Amino acid sequence: MIRDVATMYMQQGAKVKVVTQSIFTSEIEIDGWILIRKTWLNLLMNLKIFYILRAIYLAKATKSPIQYRLRILLYFLTGAYIENIVKRNRPDIMHIHGISEGSLPYLYVCARTGLPSALTLHGLISFSDYTSATNCARGLERAFLKHAAKKKYLFSVVSTGIKKRISDWMNDKCNNIKVICNPVRGNCFKKQFNRNIPDYYTLLCVGRICEQKNQMLVLQAYEYLKKHYDMKARLIFVGDGDKKEELELYTKMHSIEEVYFTGLIDRQEVNQYYENADLLITASYDEGFGLPIIEAYSYGIPSLALIDIDAAFDIYNRDCTMLICERSVEALADGMNKALLKSW
Secondary structure: OOHHHHHHHHHHHOOOOOOOOOOOOEEEOOOOOOOEEHHHHHHHHOOOOOHHHHHHHHHHHHOHHHHHHHHHHHHHHHHHHHHHHHHOOOOOOOOEOOOOOOOHHHHHHHHHHHOEEEEHHHHOOOOOOOOOOOOOOOOHHHHHHHHHHHHHEEEEEHHHHHHHHHHHHOOOOOEEEEEOOOOOOOOOOOOOOOOOOOOEEEEEEEOOOEEEEEEEHHHHHHHHHHHHHHOOOEEEEEEEEOOOOHHHHHHOOOOOOEEOOOOOOHHHHHHHHHOOOOOEEEOOOOOOOOOOHHHHHOOOEEEEEEOOOOOHHHOOOOOOEEEEEEOHHHHHHHHHHHHHOOOO
């Protein structure tokens, strides 16, 4: 998604450079924008005591294993490196995505250089037990939200539901928060849906396979659909994650037919699955937006989702969406059946 944002900035005439905390990399041109080079030599040549001291302070505060404390140090060394790049190149603005140990150094960069920043929260990591964030990151998010409200610091979130959760927690209208929904670089609605029942319907579930995304409910609802509705359908899980083996084992133990797991695949392969799907299913416990939903829309694929996801009413339209009110196997299976038989 960040790649798409960078590409769309570039397509609208901006010169875009992207820095990642995730990997070391040479300088690479991607879709017309530049992924900034980051090597150990770059970091060691741009050491700053300011960032080292704050990394040590934060690492102590996390009470995390030594490996994660070293990662925090790496985050802050990257911040020092980026500060020098900002001073040399003088960009107009920095767009920061999320609040965590990884993004905090970039806020310091902007504060120390006077560089304006735009900040986007793509979800809330401290409002749910299902997110895999550290306690430190959760604390940083809460502290940031309070500070931003006090200072009237403008930032954006990707769905109405995220803003509502913050507003309820703050007991405030939070006028400093703007809702700017996730973008998508789409296709031209290739698929037409007024057609006869095919030999098989294809249900698609896209995203990291983890407890937060709740793919087990999708699998169990599909199992119920096959048993009680005699629906000719296949279910494809696109993505990888720590719950993938659990789902595969459940599929094998319950002898559920026509269930497939793609594992981690590239964008072009994902797009091919969208092109051949009949319905996208989202059953997450916690979902800041649900990017696969609008990706599916761009291929003319309708969506079935739980009504309590944050972006439910940002993305809902009766001509392409069906929302389920009850979070149960039976309710989701019934929704699958109705959605597949509906003339969209």
